[in-house]
Amino acid sequence: MNQSSPSDLVFTVKRRQAELVAPAKATPCELKLLSDIDDQDGLRFQVPVVHFYPSHPSMAAKDPAHIIKTALAHTLVFYYPLAGRLREGPSRKLMVDCSAQGVLFVEADADVTLSQFGHLQPPFPCFQHLLYKLPGSEGIINCPLLHIQVTRLKCGGFIFAVNVNHTMCDALGFVQFLKALAEIARGTSHPSILPVWRREVLSARHPPRVTCTHYEYDQVAMPRDDDDDDSKDMIQRSFFFGPTQIAAIGQLIPHHLRHQCTKFELLTTFVWRCRTIGLELEPNDEVRLMCVMNARGRSKEIPEGYYGNAFVYPVVVTTAGKLIGGNSMEYALEVVKKAKSEMSEEDVDFGWGKAVFGGVPEAGGGGFPGLSLFCSHLNAKGEEGIVIPLCLPFNAMQRFVKELESSGIIMSSD
Template sequence: MVTVKETHVVKPAEETPSKIMYVSDIDQINPITHAPTIYFYRSPSFSSFPIMVEILKHSLSKALVIFYPFAGRLQWTHRNRLQINCNSLGAHLLEAETDARIDDFAPDYRPTSAVRDLIPSADYKRPIEDLPLVLIQLTKFSCGGVSLGLGLSHTLIDGQSALHFVSEWVRIARGEGPEYLPFLDRTVLVQDQEDLLPADHFDGSDYKKPPLMIGSLNNIEERLKETDVLMLRLSKEQIDKLRSKSNEENKRPGDLDRGFTRFEVVAGHMWRTASKARKHMETQETALRVVVNIRNRVKPPLPKFYFGNAILPVIVTSTYGELVSKPLSYVAGKIRAATEKVTDEYTKKATIFLDKQEDLSQWRYLHVVGSTQGVFYGNPNMDITSWLTLPHMEGGTDFGWGEEDHFGPGVVGFDGKSFILSDYSRPGSAVVALRLQVTHIEDFKTFFYEDILN
């Protein structure tokens, strides 16, 4: 059981601009929840928990001067869009303790409900103007270790921006000062609607609802089925085998002239494996949702250290029969084709398409655990997020008490949702965190490894 002992409101250490900030259309389709991540420190060099809390408070107050939108609050506009009120109301930092030990979570640190208790959450029934954009919880374990649970507003940032914020906060905590200042102006993503006529050339297919199970009128029954999270490791050798086989299969005139990436082959392998484990009918349609980083795909590229969401979703569709009968290179090629269509022109058209939508709520509820609203990528579909290319901080997330023993997602929200993480303890290896319906888990694990061997 986790007990919260005290809650601190941490405001910027200095006066910051007081203004309303624009939230881009790309930000608008992200969940209004807080993206949960977790850090475990087995043997922190500081034995004094109160000192660790003070280090976090002092350094966070300085970090919020630089990242001052994070100290504000969201509010609704007349168009049912969101904007940021930079009012310096501050972040919330919780002190907590538990009788549990870190060994209760190691070695795989599976993001279960017990892990979720180590990360602060907000009451989303309250007005959005009341919700802090940064939630932090430092929890002391009975073994002497600690965990740091973060909840950062997904409306404001994607994974790359989140790690930028954490890395600068860490540097400040160690007395080194900030290294790279964030670029905060989101209006660089505003598009001139006179330049393009997306209605003629953009069908919005990446924003349509995914397929349902054959014979179903909605996805409510699938949402209600029992699910659980599994963590599966892929060694460098296993990933190399997937890549090598796919690249060999693909050596035909007119095909791709460069090898498949780790993400393309692992995501393709996961999608095929999930369909096999779910035992779909041959004609069952299935969709895979992935997100694409647009920072270097737009012209000119977004400013370095752009602070916001710079990702767009793309949808790959197939049928069960096609996925299992075609080679992995075919599936990986479909994923590549979908991601490569995200160009500067595509981004502009997608942004204008979103701006013209009266209601964006169906996408905002995508990742809400237990939600029955909006788009759902559970059975027969999948949603795969890659953390393989997220920047890794040299020395880890060391606030002055040592490098973390584990960093990962705090929640894998729904059936079909998954993350592919780099395993920094084993270069070239990866970890897959995946939530599936319980009845499909054992088959997934079996096919996942057997298909690599075969």
């Protein structure tokens, strides 16, 4: 369960001139309103994603940057709102000015091979070299909605890194775009799933009708200060849970519950509990778990091809004492079963095969370091499992790892 990328990895990148890639053909010039889910404050940030591709014999004479840039221009003909710019209207309502100004694209060369990154698993200490923070590339309003960098490696492989404005699409919507880009890069003339805008289907009623308590919009007080300065130093680590670890966690709950829960529920329960122990909260301190749940397939209103934000994030609220006290695994499991989701991003093939790693480069999002995304992953032994990036204060991370060990979860040697 180590950090996979060597923290002392040093390499240089030759950065070429960044450019804006516009749609390959003329596209409609119009204003499109985002949905009420899209433009909420909690989604006004950029999400980084990174894919690592090894060399492929059949692609040895081909330039991945050129192929992807050319495909990007053609893909934007279908996804033309992504080539526009966000504007803010009355009451801070967001809309897209479909101006075809283009998305930011950078190609680069690095004097490093893919093998030098070690076994690929977040966090990646070198990520700042793989997606340059160029002036004007990180804002939300009046900025490019996509920032892509393709970095060619000495071994013939390459790294595809991207920032996407979260107000424009959720994880599944963005994967839909990436797969469309990959299909066109491989030679198709149009995506197999055509994009659908239809943001009005996820806008609130007028007047709004609230039918339940929405804890996800509560203003939550910040944790109390800790006198120990070391505990304020946030660190990133990721943890791999394969068949051995999952089986060991299953032994921690009553036998009759083991076949009534999913792997996601079991793993989320365990990690949430260990994280709470690591933070050393008081018994009456409130703790919350927020999960993302995809609304596609649950609502007939959301059509196939919809690439906007189409999810809800139910929140469960309890206390630290209940979560880590007696019968805590059984109790926590029942709480977690109220909210769940899964996702994967590695199956995006530009012609070089599937990425050897595809997902987020680290924990956190939108200035909230507590966010963790589960990514399907192969460890160094070839075992299929789930890797979870976490960001915690230094001392809390040490206690988290200690709790894993005391629970009988064998640490991976990735």
